[in-house]
Amino acid sequence: MRRVPLLLLLACRHKDAAHSGAHDSTTDSSHESSGDSSTGDVGPLLIIGGGPSGLACAGAAGQGTLYESTPFLGGRAPAGGNVVMVVDSEEQEAAGIADTVDAAVADWPSLTGAAATDETVAYLTDSRATRDRLAALGVTFELFSRQDPILHKQRLISVSRTTPIGIGGALMAALPSGVTVLASTPVQSVDVEDGRVVGVEVNGERVPAGTVVVATGGFSGNPALFDPEVQTRTGLWAASDVPGATGDALTWANAGGWSSSHLDAIGWYFGTIGILDSANLPLHVGINWDAEPFVIPWIWVDPAGGRYVDETGIWSLSLSRPLDGHAGSWAIIPRDELVAAVSAPDLATLDAAAGSGSFACDDTVAGLATALGVDGVGLQATIDTIEAERAGTALDPVNRDPQSLVPFAGRALCGFLPARIGEKSYGGIDVAMDGHVLDASGSPIAGLYAVGEAAGMGAPGMGGLTGFDGSIGAVVWSGWRVGDALNGLGAP
Numbered sequence: 023m024r025r026v027p028l029l030l031l032l033a034c035r036h037k038d039a040a041h042s043g044a045h046d047s048t049t050d051s052s053h054e055s056s057g058d059s060s061t062g063d064v065g066p067l068l069i070i071g072g073g074p075s076g077l078a079c080a081g082a083a084g085q086g087t088l089y090e091s092t093p094f095l096g097g098r099a100p101a102g103g104n105v106v107m108v109v110d111s112e113e114q115e116a117a118g119i120a121d122t123v124d125a126a127v128a129d130w131p132s133l134t135g136a137a138a139t140d141e142t143v144a145y146l147t148d149s150r151a152t153r154d155r156l157a158a159l160g161v162t163f164e165l166f167s168r169q170d171p172i173l174h175k176q177r178l179i180s181v182s183r184t185t186p187i188g189i190g191g192a193l194m195a196a197l198p199s200g201v202t203v204l205a206s207t208p209v210q211s212v213d214v215e216d217g218r219v220v221g222v223e224v225n226g227e228r229v230p231a232g233t234v235v236v237a238t239g240g241f242s243g244n245p246a247l248f249d250p251e252v253q254t255r256t257g258l259w260a261a262s263d264v265p266g267a268t269g270d271a272l273t274w275a276n277a278g279g280w281s282s283s284h285l286d287a288i289g290w291y292f293g294t295i296g297i298l299d300s301a302n303l304p305l306h307v308g309i310n311w312d313a314e315p316f317v318i319p320w321i322w323v324d325p326a327g328g329r330y331v332d333e334t335g336i337w338s339l340s341l342s343r344p345l346d347g348h349a350g351s352w353a354i355i356p357r358d359e360l361v362a363a364v365s366a367p368d369l370a371t372l373d374a375a376a377g378s379g380s381f382a383c384d385d386t387v388a389g390l391a392t393a394l395g396v397d398g399v400g401l402q403a404t405i406d407t408i409e410a411e412r413a414g415t416a417l418d419p420v421n422r423d424p425q426s427l428v429p430f431a432g433r434a435l436c437g438f439l440p441a442r443i444g445e446k447s448y449g450g451i452d453v454a455m456d457g458h459v460l461d462a463s464g465s466p467i468a469g470l471y472a473v474g475e476a477a478g479m480g481a482p483g484m485g486g487l488t489g490f491d492g493s494i495g496a497v498v499w500s501g502w503r504v505g506d507a508l509n510g511l512g513a514p
Contacts (some may be wrong), residue, residue: 031049032322036053062126065232065469067508068222070209070271074494075474075501076237077193078513082505085200086233089224091208091270096190099494104181104189105166106150107154107492113165113179121175123147129175134486141455141484145496150500153179159184159192159230160218166492178492189494212236212274217461217470220478233469235471235504236459240475241285241447275451280467284449284478295373295383297438303374307355307363317428319363319409325390329402329408340391354401357383357434383436394437448489450478457504474501 066084069076074092074097102238108114108124112352114493123146129139138146145152155164162185166178181188187195197203210223212234221230275282297305321329355363373381382393386407391398409431410416411424451472453461458466474497479485484496 026212028473052430066230067233067235068235069229070212070222071233071474071476072203073095073237073474074099074189074193074203074495075476075497076235077190077197078109078498078501079235079237079473079505080201080501081193081196081510082199082502083508084505087202087204088197088208089209089222090203090205093206094268095194095203095205096188098188099188099193104494105178105492106149106163106180106189106495107177107490108179108495109177110151111148111163111177111179112157114176117165117176119175120177125175126177130486132492134490136488139484142486143290144455145484145499148499149495152495152502155502156189156192156498159196159249160187161189171463174423178494186251188500193498202298206207209270212278212470214278214470216469217360217465219470227423233508234471234472235270235457235501236274236451237474237501238476241272241450245449250478271451271472275459279462279463281452281464282450282468283452284479285447302357307353307360318426319359319428320353320425321404321430323352323354323396323401323404325396327397327404329404352396352428352434352437352439354390354437356428356430357436359428360436381436381438383434385434387435390435398436412469448479450476450483453477453483456507471504473497473504 029249067086069080069083069086069088069093072088072092072095076097076229077092077095080086109123110121114121123143126146127143128138130142156165157298162182164182165176166180170490173493207224210226212219212227213221213223219231219234221228222234223229260301271283272282275278297307314338323329346426373383382390387402388398391401407416408424408427409429412429414424435496452464453459453472454466457471457473457477459470459472477483477494477500479489479496484490484500485493
């Protein structure tokens with residue numbers, strides 16, 4: 023991902039961008055000091071993190087100081103290509119796709135492994151407004167060309183590659199003059215006294231604050247912060263956070279008694295998994311994104327041979343069971359597809375490299391089922407159903423595109439236990455509906471907020487057990503929601 027130096031980005035800021043969108047985020051005299059509206063106390067507003075949620079919060083609040091530990095703003099929001107989940111989008115309308123929040127809520131368990139929460143419903147309800155607010159800042163969208171099969175309503179829209187400005191750039195350009203940006207300035211701690219935030223430590227000195235918003239992103243940058251059992255279960259970490267992201271917010275939460283949960287809900291991106299080798303490291307297996315037509319070479323099955331509804335999770339982790347330890351979750355893939363995917367010179371080499379009990383192949387479904395310890399009748403029924411769907415004689419229960427799967431019948435098949443390549447934690451700091459950080463007793467800490475991935479985009483928050491595709495929209499929305507509230511403007 024190409025990163026643009028902060029000074030260049032700020033120099034390119036659109037002068038009038040702060041005035042576009044759903045509201046005017048410019049600073050006026052009534053907002054020269056910000057505070058926690060729930061307590062009436064006032065004081066400086068400090069925002070920690072210059073990714074999408076921090077930028078959105080700062081822009082909506084209209085003023086404050088934004089600390090970014092790296093020389094760059096924008097986080098994981100490149101100029102184009104970000105994928106956003108939106109219900110009833112303009113792009114759906116243009117394609118003749120009718121969609122509703124109720125339909126999205128009904129799909130949520132299949133997509134994420136858990137029912138929609140109140141936060142989920144709030145985001146889905148506001149998702150169109152979030153999309154429109156980004157569009158008003160200059161971001162252009164199109165339907166995501168490679169739909170996650172579960173999303174039969176085509177709720178994913180992507181930032182156009184030809185857009186003049188991406189989400190990160192648009193949010194940077196919309197920062198009003200009342201926001202001071204301090205790049206390459208990491209925050210060492212967040213200080214809470216008597217149940218309210220009082221400041222942060224920067225360069226060894228206390229900076230007082232009446233309101234602090236933690237927008238530091240996910241916690242994958244420093245796996246050592248997690249419980250040793252979690253580290254063991256998740257295997258190799260290939261952190262996807264931006265350079266310099268070290269999971270500091272989790273350290274602050276642990277030290278300050280803030281509530282956090284579900285940090286062991288580990289995810290991966292971009293359809294990459296692995297076969298565990300004899301050295302307990304993964305041999306990578308990846309989807310060929312350039313294939314025409316685009317296909318998914320594997321399916322996931324449980325010990326009964328049943329196929330997972332959320333088996334692909336192309337753009338985010340929708341696979342809680344495969345990544346929740348080797349508990350009878352198998353990836354099934356035609357042997358020739360597997361050899362091509364891992365670039366193995368021959369199957370014998372692959373077999374020798376694989377760890378004991380983690381990999382098997384056979385010319386017959388029954389033989390593979392026996393080798394894997396999977397129910398053979400169930401596995402055969404799954405393959406028969408896939409072929410019927412591909413032939414158009416059966417409908418997938420969630421309307422996945424059958425042509426996105428390769429044929430499985432009549433081919434030598436392999437199965438493997440996935441090696442977990444942990445890219446992020448879907449858990450995080452627990453927050454109230456308004457974004458307030460909760461302490462260990464579940465009470466809000468006055469003046470302290472968390473937004474974006476730091477607030478846990480997975481369970482028990484917005485995204486079910488495993489997060490959801492297109493969650494950057496929710497990341498931006500959470501920052502706007504808190505920033506708007508601090509500016510007295512209400513939710514987006």
